[in-house]
Amino acid sequence: xxxxxxxxxxxxxxxxxxxxxxxxxxxxxxxxxxxxxxxxxxxxxxxxxxxxxxxxxxxxxxxxxxxxxxxxxxxxxxxxxxxxxxxxxxxxxxxxxxxxxxxxxxxxxxxxxxxxxxxxxxxxxxxxxxxxxxxxxxxxxxxxxxxxxxxxxxxxxxxxxxxxxx
Amino acid sequence: xxxxxxxxxxxxxxxxxxxxxxxxxxxxxxxxxxxxxxxxxxxxxxxxxxxxxxxxxxxxxxxxxxxxxxxxxxxxxxxxxxxxxxxxxxxxxxxxxxxxxxxxxxxxxxxxxxxxxxxxxxxxxxxxxxxxxxxxxxxxxxxxxxxxxxxxxxxxxxxxxxxxxxxxxxxxxxxxxxxxxxxxxxxxxxxxxxxxxxxxxxxxxxxxxxxxxxxxxxxxxxxxxxxxxxxxxxxxxxxxxxxxxxxxxxxxxxxxxxxxxxxxxxxxxxxxxxxxxxxxxxxxxxxxxxxxxxxxxxxxxxxxxxxxxxxxxxxxxxxxxxxxxxxxxxxxxxxxxxxxxxxxxxxxxxxxxxxxxxxxxxxxxxxxxxxxxxxxxxxxxxxxxxxxxxxxxxxxxxxxxxxxxxxxxxxxxxxxxxxxxxxxxxxxxxxxxxxxxxxxxxxxxxxxxxxxxxxxxxxxxxxxxxxxxxxxxxxxxxxxxxxxxxxxxxxxxxxxxxxxxxxxxxxxxxxxxxxxxxxxxxxxxxxxxxxxxxxxxxxxxxxxxx
Amino acid sequence: xxxxxxxxxxxxxxxxxxxxxxxxxxxxxxxxxxxxxxxxxxxxxxxxxxxxxxxxxxxxxxxxxxxxxxxxxxxxxxxxxxxxxxxxxxxxxxxxxxx
Numbered sequence: 001x002x003x004x005x006x007x008x009x010x011x012x013x014x015x016x017x018x019x020x021x022x023x024x025x026x027x028x029x030x031x032x033x034x035x036x037x038x039x040x041x042x043x044x045x046x047x048x049x050x051x052x053x054x055x056x057x058x059x060x061x062x063x064x065x066x067x068x069x070x071x072x073x074x075x076x077x078x079x080x081x082x083x084x085x086x087x088x089x090x091x092x093x094x095x096x097x098x099x100x101x102x103x104x105x106x107x108x109x110x111x112x113x114x115x116x117x118x119x120x121x122x123x124x125x126x127x128x129x130x131x132x133x134x135x136x137x138x139x140x141x142x143x144x145x146x147x148x149x150x151x152x153x154x155x156x157x158x159x160x161x162x163x164x165x166x
Numbered sequence: 167x168x169x170x171x172x173x174x175x176x177x178x179x180x181x182x183x184x185x186x187x188x189x190x191x192x193x194x195x196x197x198x199x200x201x202x203x204x205x206x207x208x209x210x211x212x213x214x215x216x217x218x219x220x221x222x223x224x225x226x227x228x229x230x231x232x233x234x235x236x237x238x239x240x241x242x243x244x245x246x247x248x249x250x251x252x253x254x255x256x257x258x259x260x261x262x263x264x265x266x267x268x269x270x271x272x273x274x275x276x277x278x279x280x281x282x283x284x285x286x287x288x289x290x291x292x293x294x295x296x297x298x299x300x301x302x303x304x305x306x307x308x309x310x311x312x313x314x315x316x317x318x319x320x321x322x323x324x325x326x327x328x329x330x331x332x333x334x335x336x337x338x339x340x341x342x343x344x345x346x347x348x349x350x351x352x353x354x355x356x357x358x359x360x361x362x363x364x365x366x367x368x369x370x371x372x373x374x375x376x377x378x379x380x381x382x383x384x385x386x387x388x389x390x391x392x393x394x395x396x397x398x399x400x401x402x403x404x405x406x407x408x409x410x411x412x413x414x415x416x417x418x419x420x421x422x423x424x425x426x427x428x429x430x431x432x433x434x435x436x437x438x439x440x441x442x443x444x445x446x447x448x449x450x451x452x453x454x455x456x457x458x459x460x461x462x463x464x465x466x467x468x469x470x471x472x473x474x475x476x477x478x479x480x481x482x483x484x485x486x487x488x489x490x491x492x493x494x495x496x497x498x499x500x501x502x503x504x505x506x507x508x509x510x511x512x513x514x515x516x517x518x519x520x521x522x523x524x525x526x527x528x529x530x531x532x533x534x535x536x537x538x539x540x541x542x543x544x545x546x547x548x549x550x551x552x553x554x555x556x557x558x559x560x561x562x563x564x565x566x567x568x569x570x571x572x573x574x575x576x577x578x579x580x581x582x583x584x585x586x587x588x589x590x591x592x593x594x595x596x597x598x599x600x601x602x603x604x605x606x607x608x609x610x611x612x613x614x615x616x617x618x619x620x621x622x623x624x625x626x627x628x629x630x631x632x633x634x635x636x637x638x639x640x641x642x643x644x645x646x647x648x649x650x651x652x653x654x655x656x657x658x659x660x661x662x663x664x665x666x667x668x669x670x671x672x673x674x675x676x677x678x679x680x681x682x683x684x685x686x687x688x689x690x691x692x693x694x695x696x697x698x699x700x701x702x703x704x705x706x707x708x709x710x711x712x
Numbered sequence: 713x714x715x716x717x718x719x720x721x722x723x724x725x726x727x728x729x730x731x732x733x734x735x736x737x738x739x740x741x742x743x744x745x746x747x748x749x750x751x752x753x754x755x756x757x758x759x760x761x762x763x764x765x766x767x768x769x770x771x772x773x774x775x776x777x778x779x780x781x782x783x784x785x786x787x788x789x790x791x792x793x794x795x796x797x798x799x800x801x802x803x804x805x806x807x808x809x810x811x
Contacts (some may be wrong), residue, residue, distance in 0.1 A: 135173050138317075
């Protein structure tokens with residue numbers, strides 16, 4: 001736990017929800033600047049002002065990208081996540097910081113597969129949030145092979161379901 | 167008009183349950199107000215001066231009688247018997263309880279309505295031309311495109327926390343009846359040289375503190391790339407829009423600061439990338455939506471003449487009836503601006519009546535206009551007199567469309583926690599003044615718009631005459647602007663000079679009207695005379711010789 | 713005098729701190745002196761009020777309380793353009809108090 005006299009609030013290092021079954025990276029994420037210089041780092045943290053595309057030449061050595069949401073109202077991390085998934089990144093994509101229940105489903109759709117919020121989230125509320133949407137209107141990073149058993153019908157957009165794919 | 171299928175219904179139902187759950191968690195203390203506020207805003211629920219206010223979406227301003235009846239029922243059941251139609255074609259209720267809000271959303275969902283994304287830093291209600299599907303001058307009905315954009319933007323996971331609100335308007339005619347260039351994105355559907363339909367994209371317009379007219383960013387986006395291009399525009403904004411200052415966070419500031427050329431370049435880059443991602447809907451989806459917007463069963467060979475023997479009726483026909491593409495029909499505007507009335511307000515009884523009139527006279531369809539009136543889009547000329555008589559009996563027959571009495575006014579300091587001054591009493595006084603002095607009938611087209619604060623929900627920058635309420639040392643004060651236009655000749659009004667108190671600004675408006683009456687030539691409107699003679703003659707009249 | 717105001721969390725109704733509870737009537741408002749922060753913190757945490765804040769007001773000779781800012785006077789009464797919806801529907805002059 002973080003002691004209250006620390007001035008730097010670095011948040012809990014506890015991943016509360018994870019939708020992967022591979023082993024978690026065991027070293028801390030470094031900044032984008034550090035990562036680019038260090039050849040042995042496999043984990044990087046993106047701040048809202050960073051350009052996710054700076055990581056594109058290095059995706060093959062990345063196992064974990066943390067995307068920081070210092071305030072839940074700052075939505076740049078959603079674009080960063082989708083950009084990485086669109087580029088073919090298949091490693092862990094973790095939302096950290098001011099992550100709240102009501103953003104979980106959107107984050108998941110943008111490609112996040114693990115969550116380490118500053119403040120622990122109610123497990124029941126989170127489970128309900130992840131399962132909230134029966135369908136989705138538009139494609140995002142979760143769009144994959146259709147399955148009505150996957151959350152949100154596998155992220156396949158409604159307009160695709162309407163015209164032949166089910 | 168569009169009808170939900172089981173997917174649309176499942177989504178609004180899920181949204182209702184989501185909000186019910188969020189409200190429960192707020193009332194239990196699991197969510198602070200700071201955490202809850204963006205969530206309730208994304209369901210249209212504000213905390214205003216007197217109570218919560220709920221803004222219900224009317225997608226591109228279109229609704230049927232069942233929906234209008236439901237809006238009236240909500241006014242009676244949950245509010246205080248009336249609603250307010252807004253400058254974005256929505257409806258607002260002013261006396262809502264938070265504990266009722268989930269049930270209201272559930273009632274709305276039963277009639278295929280919602281309050282999704284009518285506030286908050288997300289993509290808002292998509293507005294359109296109130297005469298869509300009826301006007302003779304449109305290349306196609308713009309509403310299928312608005313509906314496609316509505317679905318694409320609903321619960322879009324990447325754009326759920328934009329730097330600020332995002333407003334899109336879609337039109338399909340040269341004439342701009344939706345203030346298109348004063349939106350974050352304004353889309354005009356056009357035909358190219360070989361007859362293909364595509365979209366012009368104007369990006370970076372807006373009013374508020376720093377009004378701007380949107381530059382043309384792309385002159386032809388093929389229809390089968392509409393969503394991909396829109397997504398590119400939004401992604402660049404989400405990534406690079408300013409987040410350091412709430413008053414500089416709209417896309418107009420981004421486009422202005424980086425320059426339209428650079429914004430265009432970045433959008434083009436993102437667009438090229440996204441085209442490779444295959445995010446566009448199948449074209450069959452647009453075709454499916456279009457089937458809901460086919461012409462109703464117009465009668466052929468209807469009489470194109472109107473019996474004008476009743477002069478009051480003839481005046482209403484001349485002023486409030488707009489030419490229709492089908493011979494024998496008009497689009498009729500029901501004025502919600504009776505002399506001395508509250509602009510845009512309608513009682514539950516009036517809403518029920520308008521619902522019935524829509525069903526009876528207009529193929530069960532009506533429209534909310536951004537000028538806060540209601541349109542019956544397809545009325546047989548032969549039936550106009552009967553319609554007008556009912557409107558007259560119920561205070562809905564004022565023949566003032568686009569005249570000085572057809573005032574656009576935000577709710578202002580009587581209702582809104584953002585306001586600096588009251589706008590409604592001012593609108594009432596102005597409409598009464600011009601009814602009393604008889605000049606209202608001779609002024610012709612004069613679009614007067616009043617905002618109670620710089621947020622400009624009354625669109626005062628785009629008024630031929632605009633009025634902005636300010637706080638001057640704790641007292642209400644009003645600035646006068648001249649020469650704005652929301653139409654395709656878009657322009658922003660200029661301030662005349664020092665502000666006035668409430669009575670002073672009513673006099674000022676009359677003085678400005680008098681200058682116009684004295685100086686107009688050859689069928690000029692107020693706006694034309696102002697543009698020809700400039701500000702000086704008005705300044706002299708208002709403030710005396712320099 | 714310094715008075716406290718806010719909205720009821722559930723209903724949104726405008727309320728004023730009367731020393732013990734939150735009243736619908738501005739006349740019941742009391743001077744909280746320098747206790748504002750403490751009271752508001754406690755009342756917000758207990759969810760007995762929402763969006764609350766402290767304002768300046770004057771007590772007139774007749775005992776009535778007049779908030780310093782016109783916005784809060786509108787909140788205290790109701791919309792000046794719909795006297796029937798205000799807290800004083802029978803008083804046609806009530807709106808003048810706001811201005």
